[in-house]
Amino acid sequence: MSEPSARRGRRRAPRGSGEQLRGEILDATTELLLKTGHAKDVSIRAVAQRVGVTSRSIYLHFADKDALLDAVCARYFEELHTEMQRAVEGKVSTLEELRAQGMAYVRFAIAKPELYRIATMGEGRPGSDVDAALTSSAFVHLRESVASLISEGVYPPGDPTTLTLELWTAAHGVAAMLIAKPYLPFGDPLTFADNVLRAVCTGHMAIGIVGVDSDPGQTLQWVLDNKGVR
Structure with missing residues (x-):
């Protein structure tokens, strides 16, 4: 048409x-x-x-074109919010919920790459509707899961907002790479995304056990010790 x-x-x-x-x-x-x-x-x-x-x-x-684009992007994140809520249904642990939320984020991004690029990689303005959507929907869901993992002792003590930004950055990086460089040898995109997110999510568990101040050598030694390798 x-x-x-x-x-x-x-x-x-x-x-x-x-x-x-x-x-x-x-x-x-x-x-x-x-x-x-x-x-x-x-x-x-x-x-x-x-x-x-x-x-x-x-x-x-x-009021102007910027306000219109902000509203479109805000609606995009409201839809993402719904998908992330749906993703946690039936999950039995908070860690599984967090992983499912990350995967829902990536799936939604690669399903609507043009909108995702505009919503997350365009020039933003502090205080815009997009900022409000991020802090009140998708980001809040992730932060709640992270805060729960900290309170459960699965993740080390700390500011859940900072840790959520770290995890969100990982999910965004995966989504951005899959959208911008789809020809790279990722294999199955969702399997690739799941492997990355699983490594990031479980990596914070290891940090909580070894200690946030441990250096890479100490972390490696802990891993080797717990694999039975001397």
């Missing part, structure tokens, strides 16, 4: 249904982002044409 045909097929929201129109604006912006792959190629005018309204109607809901 051509873009003009798509616009003709889209019904304009009835008068007074502001939330419906706002949703259509976000849908249209998302479609354009997926089509172009770049935020700079998406304009207020193009969004208005796709929805079938005037540019002024867009500005009634969003």
Whole structure:
């Protein structure tokens, strides 16, 4: 279906249904982002044409293009939040929940690479809706799991926010590599992701046992000792 045909097929929201129109604006912006792959190629005018309204109607809901893009990215992370909640269903331990959350994050990212790149690798602004989404949804889920592991004595004592950022950075790195360099010899992408996340998650368990101040040599010796190797 051509873009003009798509616009003709889209019904304009009835008068007074502001939330419906706002949703259509976000849908249209998302479609354009997926089509172009770049935020700079998406304009207020193009969004208005796709929805079938005037540019002024867009500005009634969003102050400017940055605010519109922030709202699209925030909605993306709300969807991620839902996927991460679903991922922990049926898990019997907090460590399994954490691992499942990380995998849900990676799966969601590689399923929507264009949106993920724009939402997480674009230029951000402190205090934006995107920041609010990250701290109130996906990040909060990870932090709750990490805090539980610390309280259970599985992870070493410390600031759960800092440790969560470390784990999140690992998940983001895996997702970013799979999206940006899909031709590298990763093998099965999800198996690769699971191996990395498992190593990171269990690595913090070892740090908790050996001690956060131990050097690599001490950690290696502990590993060898517990494998029965002298």
